Amino acid sequence: MATTGGEAATATNKQVILRDYVIGFPTESDLIFNDTTVVLKVPAGSKTVLLKNIYLSCDPYMRIRMGKPDPATAALAQSYNPGEPIYAFGVSRVIDSGHPDYTKGDLIWGIVGWEEYSLITPNFSHFKIQHTDIPLSYYTGLLGMAGMTAYAGFHEICSPKKGEAVFVSAASGAVGQLVGQFAKIMGCYVVGSAGSNEKVDLLKNKFGFHDAFNYKEEKDLYGTLKRFFPEGIDIYFENVGGELLDAVLLNMKLHGRIAVCGMISQYNLEVQEGVHNLATVIYKRLRVQGFVVSDYFHKYLQYLDFVLPCIREGKITYVEDIVQGLENGPAALIGLFHGKNVGKQLIVVSPE
Amino acid sequence: MATTGGEAATATNKQVILRDYVIGFPTESDLIFNDTTVVLKVPAGSKTVLLKNIYLSCDPYMRIRMGKPDPATAALAQSYNPGEPIYAFGVSRVIDSGHPDYTKGDLIWGIVGWEEYSLITPNFSHFKIQHTDIPLSYYTGLLGMAGMTAYAGFHEICSPKKGEAVFVSAASGAVGQLVGQFAKIMGCYVVGSAGSNEKVDLLKNKFGFHDAFNYKEEKDLYGTLKRFFPEGIDIYFENVGGELLDAVLLNMKLHGRIAVCGMISQYNLEVQEGVHNLATVIYKRLRVQGFVVSDYFHKYLQYLDFVLPCIREGKITYVEDIVQGLENGPAALIGLFHGKNVGKQLIVVSPE
Incomplete structure (x- = not known):
């Protein structure tokens, strides 16, 4: 990661790394932790966005990304790279931005690394969060x-x-x-x-x-x-x-x-x-x-038009299974495949 | 079968009977022959049609009808009744009719018994043949x-x-x-x-x-x-x-x-x-x-509009595997499941 100058602040960035391609049921030892250092500013001149991750989502399809590359599944999801952080949907706050559509303080949901801070290039799978009368964690699931x-x-x-x-x-x-x-x-x-x-x-x-x-x-x-x-x-x-x-x-x-x-x-x-x-x-x-x-992300606003009134009128009940701390993420993710979660499984990485 | 009076002519009617429900690959001994007598007039006052069958079609789905009744397959095809003639698509000539839409000499294609003569009540799966510049046998397949x-x-x-x-x-x-x-x-x-x-x-x-x-x-x-x-x-x-x-x-x-x-x-x-x-x-x-x-029979005329010009212009080639005689029907039908047929398998029951 490039820096913008000697004066930029840095922070420790804990990451969850795929040790190697998984065969059969994943275990906690397939995911290892790594501490790196992140510069708390986007590279000068880039259109990237630096995020502090708040919530991370655990979803079954992530098992497909943990397997070795397979032409059969590639159309759905590329494999994670062993030795690199895994990634998934999350909810994050912008702490610095070189992108014209995002400014510091914005909340977004979309694909981010399983880490405390992610530097992303926004694409079609990143959405700015506009409605904050709903619990923010819902954007890892119900609203995501x-x-x-x-x-x-x-x-x-x-x-x-x-x-x-x-x-x-x-x-x-x-x-x-x-x-x-x-x-x-x-x-x-x-x-x-x-x-x-x-x-x-x-x-x-x-x-x-x-x-x-x-x-x-x-x-x-x-x-x-x-x-x-x-x-x-x-x-x-x-x-x-x-x-x-x-x-x-x-x-x-x-x-x-x-x-x-x-x-x-x-x-x-x-x-x-x-x-x-x-x-x-x-x-x-x-x-x-x-x-x-x-394939349906272009209908997201149409979905919000349908679901937000339902939520606000109490017509939809939503149950989350919330785990505290990135360090407990691997166990939560693996628990999905044993049916341990009750409701939507997510991880709190940092306080809102 | 009722008769219309002592004077009505009769004929022998050879039939192919399902001996019993079939398990596994059917064999010739699963189908037996029976000679009955048919009165060559429809019952007085009925809306039935008496047919002399010319061609009979052998199709793979008939194997499903040969098995014992099964709720899984009933939505596609009811089982044949053991002891009764099997039935399938065929091409036939009307020899007597109590139905206002059919007169003696008409040609039809649709479901008939595996027999020389069939007495039917016309339904949505019977079609009058209007185009006779095309070989009549084609109505067991290409035009059927x-x-x-x-x-x-x-x-x-x-x-x-x-x-x-x-x-x-x-x-x-x-x-x-x-x-x-x-x-x-x-x-x-x-x-x-x-x-x-x-x-x-x-x-x-x-x-x-x-x-x-x-x-x-x-x-x-x-x-x-x-x-x-x-x-x-x-x-x-x-x-x-x-x-x-x-x-x-x-x-x-x-x-x-x-x-x-x-x-x-x-x-x-x-x-x-x-x-x-x-x-x-x-x-x-x-x-x-x-x-x-x-489910698509209501589109038959639309299909003819598409396919008849193709046939007449020689844009479609059609290969039939024709067996002579109802007595050779069982072997032809069973041959389907061993891939013996080359092209559309059909049986000639009587000359055109």
């Missing part, structure tokens, strides 16, 4: 990437209609909890699955899902879904993959839609589970559509 | 169900654009050969796969596919597809399923489309093969869409 994912996936991909039957997997997670609530606002019947009774309780009693179940306690997922959807599922919001998808396929209604948002059950497997009931896609004329939120 | 399948699947489901890269499996079959030619007419680059060198030769030298390969001679289907589509596949017209689908998924381009028309490799398996690379649907934002031709 997870919210946009739920919105684009449900409203743009699922073609929902009032009265339709919606099933959401990983339903208490950052995206799932919102999909369920957006579906309810639309007038759909919505059931969610999650991996603990505590989460099922959240789904039913806090997020207002019509029903919910703990998939770990079900022996026959086909029969379970049949019980909750005796007439079939119109819309499946897919976050999980594998065995659950197979059971869903057999329970879909004619002309059903499956929005494929994620497949967290598969990310840590060296050989992906086989899905056996794909011919159902023909028999039931299903549409299975993958999507990636960054 | 297979043609509509190729048209709806390619033009309605695949959203093709000029210059796109199209891959068709089971490409020399009734549907595949047409999809490839429709894609060429659209200005796409099109490659097909088939199961013999004779079929590959047909694809390249008769149907005008840009390229083609024999999947049985390829050890690494992923690499094979990479060779033919170094920049990836925009559109996959899926007739096969299983291992080939897995290889295709990894070779799809961003925002690619997969029209799922059939999965012939799976119909005879008791446990369906697993498809392992479904997460690619996310990474590449793919749309995978199943469809069933009967």
